[in-house]
Amino acid sequence: MINVGIFGGTGYMGGEALRIILQHPEAKLAWATSRSGGNIALYHPNLYGIDINLVHPDKATPCDVIFLALPTEESIPVAADFLRKGCKVIDLGSAFRLKDRATWEAVYKMRHPYWELAEEAVCGVTELHLKDIKAARLVANFGCYSSAAILGLAPLAKENIVNLYNIVVDGLSGTSGVGADLSRAAHHPEIGNNLVPYNVVNHRHTYEMEQELSLLAGEKVTVHFTPVYVPTIRGILDICHTQYINRVTRAEVLALYRDFYRKEPFIKIYDLPKEESASWQYRPYPWVSSVAGTNFCFIGLDVDEVRQRIVVFSALDNLGKGGAQSGVENMNVMFGLDRRAGLTSLGLHP
DSSP states (O other): OEEEEEEOOSSHHHHHHHHHHHTOTTEEEEEEBOSSOEEGGGTOGGGTTSOOEEBOGGGOOOOSEEEEOSOHHHHHHHHHHHHHTTOEEEEOSSTTOOSOHHHHHHHHTSOOTTHHHHHHOEEOOHHHHHHHHHTOSEEEOOOHHHHHHHHHHHHHHHHTOBOTTOEEEEEEEOGGGGOSSOOGGGSHHHHTTOOEEOSOSSOTHHHHHHHHHHHHHTSOOOEEEEEEEOSOSSOEEEEEEEEBSSOOOHHHHHHHHHHHTTTOTTEEEOOOOOOTTOSSOOTTSOOGGGGTTSSOEEEEEEEETTTTEEEEEEEEOTTTTTTHHHHHHHHHHHTTOOTTTTOOOOOOOO
16 A cells, blocks of 8 residues: 655645545555644545544655645745655645746746756656656646646647647636635635636746647747636636648547547547537537546547637646646556556536
8 A cells, every 4th residue: 555645635635635545445545734733524524524633744754655735835845855755746736847947936936945856856747748757756746727738739739730839728717726715716706606817928837838838849839828717616628729730620630639648548539429400519529517526638629620720628627637636646657556546436417
């Protein structure tokens, strides 16, 4: 059994990591931390009846693997400490995602005290970095918006069939992405009948998208990204707009995606048949509710041959494939387990 510690157990991301680890056939929870302590059900009522008392961070002991669900500045020294003690670390935050130091420090407005660890860290998108994750001791999980966009656009970037300098991504997120702390934008009377754009230019996840897509393309990729909070709880829908260089059909692009992800257990290329007589088409495109609570990413698309546009829809759970469940998938890979261990639950409907 893999002994797991969760550093930061009271937030939504830490709570999701707890939920999955507690059901994992090959992992055992050693501890989860909180400065205020107390029973886990005080923070996560879904875990009521499970005998877990949160420990103070000072009492966290070395484990096989540590999940970090902390603010960026706090997670850096904690990661360094546990790595020195021989633990593997999976950071669910943003401390180690970017490879250019000047960019990271400008985006996060702080000096990175352990930049050598950022250089060592492996991007936690298993579909693109599986081999490196197997050998890693430090994995940086990417953000929910960026994970959805990278997975949604990877085949197009790899094949270089679209204009790489003018990719537009509109990200729609459920309010759990705000976190467990109170925020006006996520307060139900404010968001319940509303849509809330925020950080509409130069959002920090943009740099993650550009970094990974540029690696795939072998040249610089520019992404124009704008996020919006919507009145749902879980889920991300990234709507990715691109312009193709040479004429392609929807069938050809779908075939490209199916081939690119043919060996990936958590990517589903979504394509229910169109109803040709219907006045509005929705069946061929993924719904966010379909992936809630899961580690799946559903990708659908269409081609506008009049305007030379390929539009890609990438749907995932921001706490699942865009967060803690992806972290558990990384753990499975790092310890030589089946990637699917503990992660095979399907979405709920309704």
